[in-house]
Amino acid sequence: MKINVFGFLATIILIVSLAPFSYASDPSPLQDFCVALDDSAAPVFVNGKFCKNPNMVVADDFYFSGLNKPGNTSNAVGSNVTAVNVNQLPGLNTLGISAVRIDYAPYGLNPPHTHPRATEILVVLKGTLYVGFVTSNPANPANENKLFTKYLNPGDVFVFPEGLIHFQFNAGKTNAIAFAGLSSQNPGVITIANAVFGSDPTINPEVLAKAFQVEKNVIDTLIQAQS
Numbered sequence: 229m230k231i232n233v234f235g236f237l238a239t240i241i242l243i244v245s246l247a248p249f250s251y252a253s254d255p256s257p258l259q260d261f262c263v264a265l266d267d268s269a270a271p272v273f274v275n276g277k278f279c280k281n282p283n284m285v286v287a288d289d290f291y292f293s294g295l296n297k298p299g300n301t302s303n304a305v306g307s308n309v310t311a312v313n314v315n316q317l318p319g320l321n322t323l324g325i326s327a328v329r330i331d332y333a334p335y336g337l338n339p340p341h342t343h344p345r346a347t348e349i350l351v352v353l354k355g356t357l358y359v360g361f362v363t364s365n366p367a368n369p370a371n372e373n374k375l376f377t378k379y380l381n382p383g384d385v386f387v388f389p390e391g392l393i394h395f396q397f398n399a400g401k402t403n404a405i406a407f408a409g410l411s412s413q414n415p416g417v418i419t420i421a422n423a424v425f426g427s428d429p430t431i432n433p434e435v436l437a438k439a440f441q442v443e444k445n446v447i448d449t450l451i452q453a454q455s
């Protein structure tokens with residue numbers, strides 16, 4: 229059998245070059261910490277935030293208080309996410325991790341959304357959640373847009389892989405509470421309904437009518453609902 233040396237080398241180079249990206253979303257820190265400095269007037273942009281002078285760093289830079297308090301769920305979807313990422317806790321800068329508390333009114337929904345930069349691991353503290361995520365469009369049609377769902381009770385843990393569309397619905401008559409860890413200091417969130425039907429300015433309704441294969445008046449209704 230003839231060995232394809234070029235193909236072999238190309239594969240090795242590919243594996244080696246991709247390896248650093250396969251461990252975490254955010255790059256690994258190059259120092260113990262790099263507490264984010266709030267310098268919005270800075271003339272240059274960096275990927276992340278500037279480091280505070282380490283000699284000036286204090287315990288409070290690594291501290292956040294208030295996740296014992298429920299978020300206000302009196303809104304259209306009946307859920308509220310309280311985030312603790314680098315914007316609330318500057319010590320998270322460069323550490324590739326953050327947290328959220330999610331409150332759900334009875335039958336409240338954390339609507340379908342994705343975190344472009346993070347995998348999420350969710351722990352239910354109270355109530356019963358119906359959760360799920362949908363896979364992307366891989367070459368293998370058998371796995372295309374496959375839905376994985378589960379009912380979760382207190383103590384149950386579920387993971388939403390990075391970038392995939394996911395949701396949580398409070399299936400019970402009582403309030404529900406969950407906490408989650410996310411593998412980025414700044415996971416980002418794209419809420420599908422808001423992004424597609426509530427963009428500023430609006431995406432041309434003809435584009436959306438064709439994409440969703442419905443009449444334009446249906447799109448107008450959906451756009452109206454987001455404004």
Ligand SMILES: *[C@@H]1O[C@H](CO)[C@@H](O)[C@H](O)[C@H]1NC(C)=O
Nearest residue numbers: 298299300301302303308309
């Ligand atoms: C979430 O709760 C906080 C604290 O009660 C409140 O200030 C905020 O407006 C709520 N967000 C939404 C989207 O309802």
Ligand SMILES: *[C@@H]1O[C@H](CO)[C@@H](O)[C@H](O)[C@H]1NC(C)=O
Nearest residue numbers: 298299300301302303304308
């Ligand atoms: C929750 O939000 C609603 C709607 O914005 C507001 O009327 C209500 O006073 C808020 N509740 C609390 C406890 O802040």
